[in-house]
Every structure is written in structure tokens, then in C-alpha cells.
Amino acid sequence: MLLSDGDWQALRITLQLAGLSTALLLLIGLPLAAWRVRRETVLRKVLDAVLAMPLVLPPTVLGFYLLVAFAPDTPLGSAWSWLTGHQLAFSFSGLLLGSIIYSLPFVVQPLTVAFRNIPPSVLEAAASLGAGRWERWWRVILPLLRRGLLVAGTLGFAHTLGEFGVVLMLGGGIPGQTQVVSIALFQHVEALRYAEAHRLAAWMLCLSFILLLLVYGMRDPRGQSTSHPAL
Structure with missing residues (x-):
């Protein structure tokens, strides 16, 4: 089960990409989810449609348009090159930005559900006791969102691990x-190096299974359906 130096390198980049993406996704997804649970507006419906696009678009299509948007002659690409001295396409920074866009629905949706499960009476009671908006966030909302944050973070991390089309188009x-890892695995199979592909796939299989166990282990027992032994 030992991996080659190249595969270890690919695994390190994958874990680094997933970790950074998850941290930024939680920072972005938290205010987005809070805004989504407010009153129904046309703008919110538009945002919901935009957030759902990565769920229905083929990853290669999304990756292609992101590659075009990140090109050096575009406003985004030229601004990035001016600020950093490096191009955004075919770089780790480009992969990171693409991963955030691609995995955003998988983080925002669990956070939205977690926000909706907070009883309004709890927030009203905190306000009646003199707690300000930020104090309600730190002392009431965030503790109640802990399980939702863990689920959203785990899903975002796991989804980033399995990216292929977007990272192939953006990173090459x-x-x-x-x-x-997904690109390295594809290249092993393409070159008929099945033994290396088996080892790398086995690592990802075990890691994905552990992450899924964490997600199901963090499910709220109050939200689970009643078991029916007779069935």
C-alpha cells in the first residue's frame, strides 16, 4: 500500500486543496446561508439558482468557463497577475478558487438547514435579555450551528477530494x-499502471469511507426517522 513519491505529492496537494477550500467555504457559506433563511425575495431565488448550477452542470463545462474567466487577458486574470505576478489559470490558486465555486452548494445547503432548525423563540429570548446582534451570534447561533458546521465542513472537504473535471480543466x-489524486489516478490508468492505480484508489476509498462515517455519525438523532424492526 506504499505510494510513490509522485503519488504522495499528489495526495499532499489534494489534502491541502481540500483543507483550504473547506475553511474558505465555511467563511463564505455562513453568511450566505444566514441570508437564505430570511424572507423570500426575487434576488434570493436568483442566488439559489446560481448556487445550484454546479450540481447540474457537467464539471468539465464549469471548468471550461472558469478557465476562460481566469485567462490572463480577462479582467480577473489580469488583475490577479498584476497583484501576484503569476497567472491564475494552471496554478494552485486557480484550483482553489475553482474548488470553492464547485463545492459551495455542498456547504451552503447543510448550513441553511441548520439555520432553519434554530427555534426563533431562542433568539427572541436572547434579544429580550439584552443580547445584541453579535452577542447572539457568538453565544447562541454559533453553538447551535456546531453540528451543521461540522457536517458542512466534512461534505465540502470530501467533495473537493473527488473533483476531476474542474481541476483537470483549470490545473492541467x-x-x-x-x-x-484524481488526475494522478487517471494518468496511471491511461498509462496501464494498474498496480499504482489500485494503491492510490485504495487510499482514497478508505479516506472517503471515513469521511462518510463522520457525516452520518454527526446526524442529529432528533432528525432521524424511527426504525421499524418488523419490516
Whole structure:
């Protein structure tokens, strides 16, 4: 089960990408989810449709449009090059931005559900006791969102691990820079190196199973359906 140096490098880049993406996704997804649970507006419906696009678009289509948007001659690409001196496409930064866009629905949705499960009476009681908006956030809302944050973070991390189409279009699979596990696995199979592909796939299979166990282990028992032994 030992991996080659190249595969270890791909695994390191994958875990780094997933970890950074998850942290930024939680920072972005928290205010988005809070805004989504407010009153129904046309703008919210538009936002919901935009957030759901990565769920229905083929990853290669999304990756292609992101690649076009990140090109050096576009406003975004030229601004990034001016600020950092590096192009956004075919870089780790480009992979990170693409991963955030691609995995955003998988983080926002669990957070939205968690916000909706907070009883309004709890917030009203905190306000009646003199708690300000930020104090309600730190002392009431965030503790009640703990389970939702864990589920959203785990789902975002796991979804980033399995990306293929988006990272292939944006990163190109450059060894040591943008080659993640899914790209390395594809290249092993393409080159008929099945033994290396088996080892790398086994690592990802075990890691994905552990992450799914964490997600199901963090489910709220109050939200689970009643078992029916007779069935």
C-alpha cells in the first residue's frame, strides 16, 4: 500500500486543496446561508439558482468557463497577475478558487438547514435579555450551528477530494503544482499502471469511507426517522 513519491505529492496537494477550500467555504457559506433563511425575495431565488448550477452542470463545462474567466487577458486574470505576478489559470490558486465555486452548494445547503432548525423563540429570548446582534451570534447561533458546521465542513472537504473535471480543466495536472489524486489516478490508468492505480484508489476509498462515517455519525438523532424492526 506504499505510494510513490509522485503519488504522495499528489495526495499532499489534494489534502491541502481540500483543507483550504473547506475553511474558505465555511467563511463564505455562513453568511450566505444566514441570508437564505430570511424572507423570500426575487434576488434570493436568483442566488439559489446560481448556487445550484454546479450540481447540474457537467464539471468539465464549469471548468471550461472558469478557465476562460481566469485567462490572463480577462479582467480577473489580469488583475490577479498584476497583484501576484503569476497567472491564475494552471496554478494552485486557480484550483482553489475553482474548488470553492464547485463545492459551495455542498456547504451552503447543510448550513441553511441548520439555520432553519434554530427555534426563533431562542433568539427572541436572547434579544429580550439584552443580547445584541453579535452577542447572539457568538453565544447562541454559533453553538447551535456546531453540528451543521461540522457536517458542512466534512461534505465540502470530501467533495473537493473527488473533483476531476474542474481541476483537470483549470490545473492541467502539473506534477508537484496542480496534480491532485484524481488526475494522478487517471494518468496511471491511461498509462496501464494498474498496480499504482489500485494503491492510490485504495487510499482514497478508505479516506472517503471515513469521511462518510463522520457525516452520518454527526446526524442529529432528533432528525432521524424511527426504525421499524418488523419490516
